[in-house]
Amino acid sequence: MAHAHSVKHHKGLMDWLTTVDHKKIAILYLVAGGLFFGIGGIEAMLIRIQLWKPLNNFVSAQTFNELITMHGTTMIFLGVMPIIFALMNAVLPLQLGARDVAFPFLNALGFWTFFFGGLLLNLSWIMGGAPDAGWTAYTPLASKAFSPTHGVDFYTIGIQIAGLGTLIGGINFLATVITMRAPGMSFMRMPMFTWASFITSAIILFAFPAITVGLVLLSFDRLLGANFFEVAAGGNPILWQHIFWIFGHPEVYILILPAFGIISDVIPTFARKRLFGYSSMVFATILIAFLGFMVWAHHMFTIGMGPVANALFSISTMLIAVPTGIKIFNWLFTMWGGQIRFTTANLFASAFVPTFVMGGVTGVMLASAPADYQFHDTYFVVAHFHYVIVGGLVLGLFSGLFYWWPKMFGRLLNETLGKWTFWTFVIGFQLTFFIQHFLGLMGMQRRIFTYLPNQDFDTMNLVSTIGALLMAVGVIIFFVNIVITMSKPKGVANDPWEDGRTLEWTIPSPPPEYNFKQIPLVRGLDAYWKEKQAGNTEMTPSEPVGSIHMPSASILPFVMSVGLFIAGLGFMFSRDEFSNSFLAGIFNNYVVVIIGLLITFICMLLRSVFDDHGWHIEPEELEEEGVKA
């Protein structure tokens, strides 16, 4: 108890607002990501209800455009990415044998900027209209002249703030992997999920600055009257597309590589067999990330770039099929000769493989520019990227959540309900999206709020809507499962799946605040499995039991993000006309912006001026807790 008096421990809500513990931040990411995923899902349902029959007038054309924009933006930036970050936060330090991430304070800051950015974006629904120019926000449609509400401003400012969080998170994970691996954990002994997270973080590092620059330019165009994308003033709207997609395509790999990582951990565990071709998996991942930056213009084949560019980008895009193919076959041959147990986690992982291949092959088809002239901007593309993102990433996320849930929360999710989720979701998914390939080929362009009858679209759209409802049922069962599970007491073993291979399964579920009482010594790939095969029940420690240094909780990340949120709102309305002279005074004179930025900068100053050396957990305390456990 020596130190405990000098350190302030928060309880309840304050604990969550101030935490810098990667496990708690993971839960925050999961809750916030789940919330936004739910919102994005509701938007998807409204879209499908509008489209279930021709000339439906369930929502107006304007609302529909807002729905598709917000569905895409929310799902990608605020739904699935935070859930990826949740898993990375929960698992990556554990797999490395580390006590936390490299910069716990930054970790919290990353979460809160993401959260307030997302909140800002979604406030648009109640503050004059959501963005309506598509998640790609192509100019000139996204310019002030053609999208006069504040919708697109919420988009540019909201994603900038949220993107800051993503960038911070990415840098943090990079530093963590490089500097905080346990003794013996060389790069080529890292679990695949950690590898995937590492490479994803590297992609984030290079891709997110591009979108940030683009969003700054667009918000300057809209809010300060700049002319970056204004043709009449010498700007070029095509420039936006290049900026957007040089971020946007790597973003696809930011999404899918973590799913690859999850699958590469889940499949070996439940096949009780080591990952087939580990090193080729690593190099395939790196190659995909590298090629991912070389293909952005395949989203722009019809923009008129000319045959040379179209041919080059066709070829570079097709090449991505090669490393991806390597991965697919490595997974299949990991299962070959194994002893496969179909838990819910493994069901999702197994379904991932063929579903993702279907998304992959349509990707290669899209890569062929002359065929893409037909596919582009039709439901074929909609089907393709949902196969990749839902059939790939979301199945991967479900797999990961079922797999690591006991580690995160100390309770196993209910397997029966899990299997219900699996079947409803997967069948619903195939019903919704398989048929959309054909809708596209038969002439249905994407982003249309309605369609005329007698085009042979009606039945297929109805089927698609029914499938979407079935997917919703699957997700609802999943939420019910969470509620039921969380109402039960904790108490699962360290290694609830019994065949855990990596370090996270060597410590209690959920792990104590400091993760590892003693940092383990890693003696090979699949460190824990290796020890088990050698007849050991636990890892060999690499250090004696000693005092553990912990970072202090802090409210600063939260307050800093609130500051950015206020500044963002202020900037957005700075050119508006207000009937209320007080509001006009504070908004038009940038008072709100300045207050918001001051809050953020003062927090940064406080953080720099006052050193916080953290606190220590002493050995005797570790013993006490050990007794309790």
Add this chain to the structure above:
Amino acid sequence: MMKRWQAFKRLLPLMASIALLLSACGREDLSALRPQGPVAQGSYDLMKLAISIMICVLLVVFGIATYVWIKFRRKKGQTEPPEQVEGNFKLEVIWTVIPLILVFILAVPTIQKVFAMGEDYTKDKNAVHVKVTSHQFWWEFEYPDYGVKTAQDLIIPTNKRISFQLKTADVLHSFWVPSLSGKIDTNPDGTINKWSFTAPKEGVYLGKCAELCGQSHALMEFKVKAVSPESFDRWVAAMKEPAKLPEDPQIAETFKNQCLTCHAVGDQGGPAAPNLTGIGGRETVASILINDESHPVKENLKKWISDPQKVKPGNLMPKVDLTAEQIDGIADYLANYKLNY
């Protein structure tokens, strides 16, 4: 080369059956799977090749996956873990090289077709030149060689190369006639796109805007009407005739004051809104109200004029202050304004 051809030959029966299956899909005048011209046929051939290769890949993956899931389930009493296999160099080389070959098979025709479709015909003397300008939410077609401008229905002669120069007057749109050709975006001035296709068969083909362009993106359709070269010449001549105004002088006055400020008929009126010359003979009113027996063109015109925002939200045509009689008179006049060609 030989190898490629052999692989191709082996794909032929698969391709044939896929073609049969796909051609059952969709309307002849709309579906990319039922090409009616050589450009769309080019895209379709590539699609067939790609789908065939991809189905082979899918069959292999699904086959192995199903086998593995059934064969290697954990059985009761299996406590000893299975053999831990690190990898297999030979296998890994195989599944690196085969995809490379498949990509190569697809890449060669891709490059050939990219360059073929990118050919510039804007200087071709034998081609019919059309300047396409897209607007929120309608299409303007100008024939600079003939001095003719029309909207919504693109009239083209069969078997002649149609060379397009496309641009937009406002936001980005995309010009797409699935059964004749893939799409090409319309960009603002400075990045004018060139495109071309031909239509061997007479007929009416559906065109759509394929790039999100605002509220009525879904309703921004158009028609491509391929007619015989003689008929096309007659159409051009009819378009160049002086404007035919309403016979009733009061309606004519209203039409001039209220409609011709933006619209044009023949040699009269303004360029801001769609040209109305011969609108009574077009396939649709406002591209979305289809003229047929149950919805005659006059009814559609009345519906449109009395509340344009209801038909096509966000379009620029205001609800003009007209009495019911005036609307009826104008609709009647326009419905009977047909060109003989």
